[in-house]
Amino acid sequence: MKNILITNGRLIDPALGIDGKLDVALAGGKVVWTGNGHPPEGQWEIIEAEGKIVAPGFIDLHCHLRQPGSEHKETIATGTQAAARGGFTTVCAMPNTDPPIDNQVATAFILNTTAAEGAVRVLPIGCISRGRRGEQLAELGEMAEFGVIGFSDDGSSVPSARLLKQAMEYASTLGLPVLEHCEEMSLAEGGQVNEGIIATRLGLAGIPNAAEDIIVARDIALARLTGARLHLCHISTRGAVSLIRQAKAEGIRVSAEVTPHHLTLTEARCLNYETNAKVNPPLRTSADVEALIAGLIDGTIDAVATDHAPHTDNDKCCEFNLAPFGISGLETAFGSLMKLVHTGRVPLELIIEKLTAAPARIIGGLHGITGSLKPGDPADVVILDPNAEWTVDISVFVSKGRNTPLAGEQLKGQVALTIYGGKIIYQAD
Numbered sequence: 001m002k003n004i005l006i007t008n009g010r011l012i013d014p015a016l017g018i019d020g021k022l023d024v025a026l027a028g029g030k031v032v033w034t035g036n037g038h039p040p041e042g043q044w045e046i047i048e049a050e051g052k053i054v055a056p057g058f059i060d061l062h063c064h065l066r067q068p069g070s071e072h073k074e075t076i077a078t079g080t081q082a083a084a085r086g087g088f089t090t091v092c093a094m095p096n097t098d099p100p101i102d103n104q105v106a107t108a109f110i111l112n113t114t115a116a117e118g119a120v121r122v123l124p125i126g127c128i129s130r131g132r133r134g135e136q137l138a139e140l141g142e143m144a145e146f147g148v149i150g151f152s153d154d155g156s157s158v159p160s161a162r163l164l165k166q167a168m169e170y171a172s173t174l175g176l177p178v179l180e181h182c183e184e185m186s187l188a189e190g191g192q193v194n195e196g197i198i199a200t201r202l203g204l205a206g207i208p209n210a211a212e213d214i215i216v217a218r219d220i221a222l223a224r225l226t227g228a229r230l231h232l233c234h235i236s237t238r239g240a241v242s243l244i245r246q247a248k249a250e251g252i253r254v255s256a257e258v259t260p261h262h263l264t265l266t267e268a269r270c271l272n273y274e275t276n277a278k279v280n281p282p283l284r285t286s287a288d289v290e291a292l293i294a295g296l297i298d299g300t301i302d303a304v305a306t307d308h309a310p311h312t313d314n315d316k317c318c319e320f321n322l323a324p325f326g327i328s329g330l331e332t333a334f335g336s337l338m339k340l341v342h343t344g345r346v347p348l349e350l351i352i353e354k355l356t357a358a359p360a361r362i363i364g365g366l367h368g369i370t371g372s373l374k375p376g377d378p379a380d381v382v383i384l385d386p387n388a389e390w391t392v393d394i395s396v397f398v399s400k401g402r403n404t405p406l407a408g409e410q411l412k413g414q415v416a417l418t419i420y421g422g423k424i425i426y427q428a429d
């Protein structure tokens with residue numbers, strides 16, 4: 001491995017409060033120095049970053065890698081290559097695979113496969129319930145010993161408040177969060193898109209905001225009761241944002257994430273029965289999008305996570321009703337978030353914080369993840385060109401999932417280079 005010196009870039013490291021022209025030196029898989037002018041003695045491979053931003057490698061709290069069981073949609077190999085292309089050096093894998101990750105052997109499979117084939121670090125999330133069936137608790141303690149960073153039945157909510165309360169009690173003795181997909185089943189059942197005028201025009205059943213708000217409220221009540229850490233996945237409604245804001249003001253241990261698509265797209269994308277815009281939770285209205293942006297800015301929403309949910313062309317090439325939910329998001333995350341920066345809505349430094357320091361805080365220091373570039377930290381770095389314009393070309397996606405409503409779109413802001421453990425793993429052409 002060559003020693004790398006990244007020079008003349010603008011280093012943004014929100015965990016350390018750094019934003020300035022600083023060089024970064026990497027050796028032995030670690031950051032060894034940041035500073036100006038005089039790097040430590042040695043042989044350096046120079047990476048020129050003039051006009052670019054240098055930041056800690058992005059951390060995705062929520063993605064679907066589909067292995068085991070749906071390797072035709074994605075594998076740990078292809079999903080982590082897509083992560084590298086998106087500037088991510090750590091991704092947390094949701095356990096809704098087949099079989100689900102609900103015990104230590106399955107957890108070990110994810111870690112071993114990653115060690116053999118992964119392009120970036122994969123941190124497993126374990127199921128809350130056995131088989132993700134929502135009936136009995138999974139092997140939470142055993143999975144914790146094997147290194148899961150939290151528990152989730154993502155894909156659905158835990159239907160029983162009693163079971164979730166139990167899960168929270170166990171998770172909090174293990175020091176881990178419960179990550180909830182917020183969707184009240186009886187309200188959401190059969191729903192295809194956001195409930196409202198567009199659903200009516202399309203003749204599709206709707207999923208109302210209340211389906212999310214009800215579970216957010218229930219889960220906050222359980223976090224208040226148990227004192228456990230609750231992390232709310234892919235928040236999409238204005239109601240959820242205000243519930244989380246109140247809960248945080250009360251001192252409840254709740255955190256939340258939002259996806260790039262919920263921050264930048266509305267339900268209007270589903271007109272024309274565009275199945276690549278079919279996602280769970282559904283794309284909502286512009287009033288919801290505004291509330292999500294406000295929540296991101298005021299800290300109500302802690303982090304941005306992709307909820308990368310790859311499906312094959314065949315899966316999505318069908319009647320809207322029959323198409324699976326999900327958007328392939330790793331490769332477009334940064335470019336689409338930059339829309340918020342270029343329109344003056346959100347500062348660039350805040351976007352970087354939501355992709356680095358914030359998710360690192362939620363992971364809580366496990367696996368040595370800091371989301372930062374201080375000497376001694378892993379040499380996980382992303383170099384960004386904030387003004388490069390590019391067209392989303394699904395034919396060059398490295399994810400097997402080409403299911404994005406952004407195909408053909410022009411984005412401004414591109415990942416130029418990704419370094420993982422001191423090695424260059426992606427470089428834009």
Ligand SMILES: NC(=O)N[C@@H](CC(=O)O)C(=O)O
Pocket residue numbers: 064096154155156181278279280281307309310325326327
């Ligand atoms: N978000 C989605 O639309 N789909 C996810 C499941 C989920 O995150 O709930 C999937 O696994 O495909």
Ligand SMILES: [Zn+2]
Pocket residue numbers: 154155156181182233234280281
């Ligand atoms: Zn979900």
Ligand SMILES: [Zn+2]
Pocket residue numbers: 062063064094154155307309
């Ligand atoms: Zn998900």
